[in-house]
Amino acid sequence: xxxxxxxxxxxxxxxxxxxxxxxxxxxxxxxxxxxxxxxxxxxxxxxxxxxxxxxxxxxxxxxxxxxxxxxxxxxxxxxxxxxxxxxxxxxxxxxxxxxxxxxxxxxxxxxxxxxxxxxxxxxxxxxxxxxxxxxxxxxxxxxxxxxxxxxxxxxxxxxxxxxxxxxxxxxxxxxx
Amino acid sequence: xxxxxxxxxxxxxxxxxxxxxxxxxxxxxxxxxxxxxxxxxxxxxxxxxxxxxxxxxxxxxxxxxxxxxxxxxxxxxxxxxxxxxxxxxxxxxxxxxxxxxxxxxxxxxxxxxxxxxxxxxxxxxxxxxxxxxxxxxxxxxxxxxxxxxxxxxxxxxxxxxxxxxxxxxxxxxxxxxxxxxxxxxxxxxxxxxxxxxxxxxxxxxxxxxxxxxxxxxxxxxxxxxxxxxxxxxxxxxxxxxxxxxxxxxxxxxxxxxxxxxxxxxxxxxxxxxxxxxxxxxxxxxxxxxxxxxxxxxxxxxxxxxxxxxxxxxxxxxxxxxxxxxxxxxxxxxxxxxxxxxxxxxxxxxxxxxxxxxxxxxxxxxxxxxxxxxxxxxxxxxxxxxxxxxxxxxxxxxxxxxxxxxxxxxxxxxxxxxxxx
Numbered sequence: 001x002x003x004x005x006x007x008x009x010x011x012x013x014x015x016x017x018x019x020x021x022x023x024x025x026x027x028x029x030x031x032x033x034x035x036x037x038x039x040x041x042x043x044x045x046x047x048x049x050x051x052x053x054x055x056x057x058x059x060x061x062x063x064x065x066x067x068x069x070x071x072x073x074x075x076x077x078x079x080x081x082x083x084x085x086x087x088x089x090x091x092x093x094x095x096x097x098x099x100x101x102x103x104x105x106x107x108x109x110x111x112x113x114x115x116x117x118x119x120x121x122x123x124x125x126x127x128x129x130x131x132x133x134x135x136x137x138x139x140x141x142x143x144x145x146x147x148x149x150x151x152x153x154x155x156x157x158x159x160x161x162x163x164x165x166x167x168x169x170x171x172x173x174x175x176x
Numbered sequence: 177x178x179x180x181x182x183x184x185x186x187x188x189x190x191x192x193x194x195x196x197x198x199x200x201x202x203x204x205x206x207x208x209x210x211x212x213x214x215x216x217x218x219x220x221x222x223x224x225x226x227x228x229x230x231x232x233x234x235x236x237x238x239x240x241x242x243x244x245x246x247x248x249x250x251x252x253x254x255x256x257x258x259x260x261x262x263x264x265x266x267x268x269x270x271x272x273x274x275x276x277x278x279x280x281x282x283x284x285x286x287x288x289x290x291x292x293x294x295x296x297x298x299x300x301x302x303x304x305x306x307x308x309x310x311x312x313x314x315x316x317x318x319x320x321x322x323x324x325x326x327x328x329x330x331x332x333x334x335x336x337x338x339x340x341x342x343x344x345x346x347x348x349x350x351x352x353x354x355x356x357x358x359x360x361x362x363x364x365x366x367x368x369x370x371x372x373x374x375x376x377x378x379x380x381x382x383x384x385x386x387x388x389x390x391x392x393x394x395x396x397x398x399x400x401x402x403x404x405x406x407x408x409x410x411x412x413x414x415x416x417x418x419x420x421x422x423x424x425x426x427x428x429x430x431x432x433x434x435x436x437x438x439x440x441x442x443x444x445x446x447x448x449x450x451x452x453x454x455x456x457x458x459x460x461x462x463x464x465x466x467x468x469x470x471x472x473x474x475x476x477x478x479x480x481x482x483x484x485x486x487x488x489x490x491x492x493x494x495x496x497x498x499x500x501x502x503x504x505x506x507x508x509x510x511x512x513x514x515x516x517x518x519x520x521x522x523x524x525x526x527x528x529x530x531x532x533x534x535x536x537x538x539x540x541x542x543x544x545x546x547x548x549x550x551x552x553x554x555x556x557x558x559x560x561x562x563x564x565x566x567x568x569x570x571x572x573x574x575x576x577x578x579x580x581x582x583x584x585x586x587x588x589x590x591x592x593x594x595x596x
Contacts, residue, residue: 070480073240073476094232094233095507
C-alpha cells in the first residue's frame with residue numbers, strides 16, 4: 001500500500017532536525033545556494049491554536065492526484081509504479097517552473113542547471129524497508145511514514161479520546 | 177466513401193485527446209477507439225515549440241506521449257494522421273474526414289485544439305512572416321534562425337511573443353516587440369507590473385512599440401517593413417513572427433446542433449448539449465471559477481484535466497471537473513512572470529517590492545481575486561490555491577472578510593519575501 005510522510009502539527013516543536021537529516025541524506029549544500037528539500041515554517045496566529053503558534057514541517061506530499069504531474073509540459077514528472085512516489089526525470093525537465101505554480105505547498109526548487117528537484121521520499125531507504133531520514137530523526141514522532149488510511153484512523157482515535165475526555169470532565173463539573 | 181464502425185472517436189491529437197483515451201482505458205473501456213487528426217505528428221505540446229526552436233530540447237522531446245506506435249500499442253487506439261475532420265453530425269453521430277472516411281460513433285470527443293490567429297492584412301502571407309504553434313512552425317522558425325537574421329519583429333507581447341523574443345535575444349538578434357495594447361502582457365499583467373518587466377527588458381536591449389496595430393506588411397529587399405494603422409511609423413526587420421493569440425479549430429462543427437460561443441460550451445462532465453458528444457481543451461468553454469462564466473482557459477494542465485474528465489465519463493465512471501482560473505507562469509530572460517486570476521477587475525490592490533521580487537495582490541468583494549508576481553515562483557502555487565479556496569468558501573461566508581487560511585498565507589508570504 002502506498003505510504004507517505006505525515007505530520008502531526010500538535011507534536012512538531014520546530015526543532016529543524018528533519019531538515020538537517022534531509023540535507024545530510026540528500027547531500028544538499030545550502031552554502032552553494034541549494035535550498036533544502038524539507039522546510040519548517042513557523043506560523044503565528046491567535047486564530048489557529050491556543051498559544052497562537054504552530055510549526056509546519058513540509059516536503060513533497062507525493063499527492064494522490066498530483067497537480068505538478070499534470071502541469072508538467074514534458075512528462076518529466078511521473079508517478080513511480082508500486083511505491084506511488086512522485087519522481088522527476090531531470091533529463092526531461094526544461095526548467096519552465098510550471099510545477100511551481102501547480103504545487104499548492106510551494107515545494108519545487110531548481111538547481112543551477114534549472115532542473116527541478118524535490119523530496120524523493122528517500123527512495124533508496126524505503127526500497128530496503130528503512131524510514132525516510134526525516135521520519136527516522138524526528139524525536140517528537142511528529143513525522144511518520146504510513147498509509148493515508150492508518151493516519152486517518154489514528155486521527156479519528158485521538159479525536160474520540162479527546163471527546164470522551166472532554167465529556168467526562170464535564171460530568172465531573174456537573175457533580176460539583 | 178468508406179464507413180467504419182468505431183464506438184468512440186476522438187477528434188484531435190493534443191493532450192486533451194490523449195488524456196481522454198488514457199482515462200478511458202484506465203477505467204475499463206473495452207471498445208475500439210479511433211483518433212482523427214489533421215496533424216501528421218505524434219501527440220505534441222505546442223508550448224514546447226519555442227524550446228525546440230531555441231535549441232533547448234531535442235525534436236523527440238516535443239512529443240511527451242511518445243511515438244504514435246507506442247501510444248497505439250499501449251492504449252489500443254487507431255490513429256488516422258493527416259486526416260482532418262470536415263464534418264460532425266451530432267444528430268446522426270457521424271464523423272467525416274477529408275479523405276472520405278466516415279465513422280459512426282457512440283461517444284465522440286472534440287479536442288481539435290486551436291490555431292494561431294492571423295489578421296487579414298496585406299502582406300500577411302509573406303514567406304518572411306512566421307507563426308508559432310505547430311511542429312511545422314517550430315521547424316520553420318528553427319531553420320530560419322540558422323540563416324542568422326539580424327533583426328526580428330515580434331508582434332504580440334504575450335506568453336508566446338516573449339518566448340520568441342527570448343530565443344532571438346539569446347542568438348544576438350535585435351528584437352522589437354510590438355503590441356496594439358499599451359503594455360507588455362496586456363491581459364495578464366497590471367500596468368504597474370508590466371512597467372517593471374518592461375524596464376528590465378529595456379536594460380537588456382529589447383525595444384518596444386506599444387499602441388501599434390499592424391496595418392500591412394511589405395516585403396523589402398532585405399526583409400519586411402511593418403506599417404501600423406493610423407500612423408506614419410513603420411518598423412523594418414529581416415522577418416516577423418506573429419503571435420497575437422489563437423482561435424479554436426471548429427470549422428467542422430455544425431452550429432445549428434451545437435451550442436458554440438467562443439468555444440463549445442461544456443458542463444462539469446465535459447458534455448456538450450448533444451448526447452454522446454464531449455469537448456475538451458482549447459475548443460472547450462468550461463467554467464471559470466473566478467467569474468462563474470464559461471470561458472476557454474487555454475492551458476496545458478486545463479486541457480489534460482478536461483480530457484481526463486471526458487474519458488472517465490465516456491468509460492462510465494462519473495467524474496466532474498469544477499473548472500479553473502486563468503493562470504500562467506512564464507520563465508524568460510532570466511526572470512519569472514506569474515499571473516493568477518483577472519488583474520483587470522478589482523476593488524483594491526497592494527504592491528510589495530523587495531530587490532528583484534515584485535508582488536501585487538488584488539482584491540474584489542473582500543476576496544483575493546488575482547496576483548502578479550515577478551521572480552517569486554516559490555509561493556505562486558500557494559497563492560493560487562488560497563485564491564481558489566477563498567472563492568469556494570465565498571458562498572458560505574457571511575462577512576466580507578478574507579478566509580482565515582488565505583489571510584494567514586498571504587501575510588506569511590509577504591513577510592517571507594520582505595525578509596529576502
